[in-house]
Amino acid sequence: MIDIDLKSRKSIYEQVVIGIKEQILSGLIVPETKLPSVRELSKELTVNPNTIQKAFRQLEEQGYIYSVAGVGSFAHAPKDIQPDARLLRESESRLRDDLRELRLLLPNDEDFSAIVSQILADMNGSERSMRQDRGERHD
The missing domain is CATH 1.10.10.10 (Winged helix-like DNA-binding domain superfamily/Winged helix DNA-binding domain)
Incomplete structure (x- = not known):
């Protein structure tokens, strides 16, 4: 849904x-x-x-x-699915801008890395959760 x-x-x-x-x-x-x-x-x-x-x-x-x-x-x-080169460049540019802004807010390397790592883990967890909801196993 x-x-x-x-x-x-x-x-x-x-x-x-x-x-x-x-x-x-x-x-x-x-x-x-x-x-x-x-x-x-x-x-x-x-x-x-x-x-x-x-x-x-x-x-x-x-x-x-x-x-x-x-x-x-x-x-x-x-x-x-082949990514559209233009959309890929635009997304990468937005991500760089957002990471640059996050870096300004969190100049400490450990804090910055922790947030980026958590975001990636959350994204991977969401995908894993969707697969588990369908009964798939990926060990």
Whole structure:
């Protein structure tokens, strides 16, 4: 399920894109699985169908999903998703800026490293948790 935060600075369609990407990359959406239709997902999330259509279009452009005319949209396997070079550069730039700001707030190497390590552990824990929810084991 995708959580929509109406108070978020991110638009609803961006939240849908991020939610579906996370589910595909974590394996919550199994490769080649048919996604809900635009109409179904818009009802489930109580958002305008045009918003879902825009999100699906972006996911397809970025290679996370593909569409079959008259059948629907399907998830690509994470191994088949090639990151968009422009988006990768933009994300890396934002990350550098954020790390630079964190470094200014925490000049102590140990404090800085502890927070970065905790963030990475939290991210890895979330992915592990999603896999466990599906009954998968990765020891």
